[in-house]
Amino acid sequence: MKLLLVVACALVDADNRVLIAQRPEGKQLAGLWEFPGGKLDPGERPEEALIRELAEELSIAVKAPCLAPLTFASHAYDDFHLLMPLYVCRKWEGFVAPTEGQAVKWVRARDLRQYDMPPADAPLVSPLIDLLG
Numbered sequence: 774m775k776l777l778l779v780v781a782c783a784l785v786d787a788d789n790r791v792l793i794a795q796r797p798e799g800k801q802l803a804g805l806w807e808f809p810g811g812k813l814d815p816g817e818r819p820e821e822a823l824i825r826e827l828a829e830e831l832s833i834a835v836k837a838p839c840l841a842p843l844t845f846a847s848h849a850y851d852d853f854h855l856l857m858p859l860y861v862c863r864k865w866e867g868f869v870a871p872t873e874g875q876a877v878k879w880v881r882a883r884d885l886r887q888y889d890m891p892p893a894d895a896p897l898v899s900p901l902i903d904l905l906g
C-alpha cells in the first residue's frame with residue numbers, strides 16, 4: 774500500500790472559526806469539504822509545502838512559526854494510505870481569496886460535522902472542538 778503524505782491546515786479567525794474549502798469538481802472526493810492543503814512536491818518540507826499550498830489556493834502568506842501541529846489523520850483509502858498532519862494557524866498576511874473557484878466557509882468547530890468531509894477527516898473534528906470550543 775502506498776503511503777501518501779498530505780499536509781493540511783485549520784486556519785482559525787479572530788472569532789475562533791475554522792476555514793473549510795470545497796473540493797473542486799473533477800478532483801477525487803469532489804464536493805466534500807476539507808482543510809486547505811495538499812501533497813508535498815519532491816524535496817519539500819511539510820511546512821514549506823503547506824505554506825505554498827495556502828498561497829496557491831487562498832492567496833495568503835503564512836510563516837512557518839505560525840503553524841502549530843494539532844493532530845493527524847491516518848486513513849486507509851482503497852488505493853493509498855493517507856497520513857495527514859493537521860496544523861493550526863491563527864496568523865497570516867493577506868485576505869483569504871480562493872484562487873481555484875473553490876467555495877470556502879468559516880465554521881465553528883462544533884458545527885464541522887454538519888459538512889460532508891473526506892472520511893479521513895472525521896477524527897480531526899474532536900481535537901478542534903477541544904481546542905476551539
Ligand SMILES: Nc1nc2c([nH]c(=O)n2[C@H]2C[C@H](O)[C@@H](COP(=O)(O)OP(=O)(O)OP(=O)(O)O)O2)c(=O)[nH]1
Nearest residue numbers: 779781801802807808809810811812855891893894
Ligand atoms: N487538502 C486536503 N486533502 C485531504 C483532506 N482529507 C483528505 O482525505 N484529503 C486527501 C484528498 C486527496 O487524496 C489528498 C490531497 O490531495 P490533493 O489532490 O488535494 O493535493 P494537491 O492539491 O497537491 O493536488 P494536485 O496538485 O495533485 O491536484 O488528501 C483534507 O482535509 N485536506
